[in-house]
Amino acid sequence: MQKPYLQRIVNGKDKAMIFLNGYQMKYENNSALWADKLRQANWHGAIYQLWWDSGSYYGMKNMSPLGNIPILNSKYIHLYPHWQVILKRAKNTGLTYFSSLISCIPETQISLIGYSLGCRVIHYGMLNYKPDSKIHSLENIYLLAGAIRTIKWDEIADKISGKVHNFYNKKDFVLRDYFSIKGTYVYKPCGLSPIQSQHHGIRNVNITNIVNTQKHELLISLNTLAKSNYW
Numbered sequence: 001m002q003k004p005y006l007q008r009i010v011n012g013k014d015k016a017m018i019f020l021n022g023y024q025m026k027y028e029n030n031s032a033l034w035a036d037k038l039r040q041a042n043w044h045g046a047i048y049q050l051w052w053d054s055g056s057y058y059g060m061k062n063m064s065p066l067g068n069i070p071i072l073n074s075k076y077i078h079l080y081p082h083w084q085v086i087l088k089r090a091k092n093t094g095l096t097y098f099s100s101l102i103s104c105i106p107e108t109q110i111s112l113i114g115y116s117l118g119c120r121v122i123h124y125g126m127l128n129y130k131p132d133s134k135i136h137s138l139e140n141i142y143l144l145a146g147a148i149r150t151i152k153w154d155e156i157a158d159k160i161s162g163k164v165h166n167f168y169n170k171k172d173f174v175l176r177d178y179f180s181i182k183g184t185y186v187y188k189p190c191g192l193s194p195i196q197s198q199h200h201g202i203r204n205v206n207i208t209n210i211v212n213t214q215k216h217e218l219l220i221s222l223n224t225l226a227k228s229n230y231w
Helices: 032-042 056-065 075-102 118-128 153-157 173-181 218-226
Strands: 005-010 015-020 047-053 111-116 137-144 162-170 203-207
Touching: 015 032, 015 118, 015 137, 015 203, 032 047, 032 218, 047 075, 056 111, 075 118, 118 137, 118 153, 137 218, 153 203, 162 218, 203 218
Parallel strands: 015 047, 015 111, 111 137, 137 162, 162 203
Antiparallel strands: 005 047
16 A cells, blocks of 8 residues: 555645545546646645555556456456455545644645545544644535445544545445445445435535436536535
């Protein structure tokens, strides 16, 4: 696992938004896409990326214990072992690196936005995070197609001044079929279902009819965000 790092993408005033990519996006240089869509959504603060080693299509075979068996050549054979490795990486990134990384930026008002497994990093990072209002104020958290369980968000919402905004799509094919039913994900993910909570700091946003698709893609989530002012 390569060490996570934080990089500034776009300058801004007073506030900062930190974005996290999802599964198999290790080599995707999509910072310009994030910046463009966040600006379209009227985010005027600074934009950062918290890069983490989320694996890649090319790394599946090398990470799989079945990778050296010639007869097992299909990418689907190696998908589950690769997925399990990246699940652990996301959790480790959150628990080990998250707090120290976000504490390094100069902006004092910080929001977080994650896509797919990037939401898992946020989840574990926030569970381990100890708020210090003298240094930073964590405001809002935005979950796009979240590949993370729907539990323990109340505890996280207590640590921020704004809300946890969960954007979910009931038709998301990947979250519905591969992560849930086929056993590669134990819990029902929040990108598929609302977070069941009465906490005033949790807001579920049903985008099922807005996106009207089964696809699990970053661009779909960002386009939905760009069309409305959620800040």
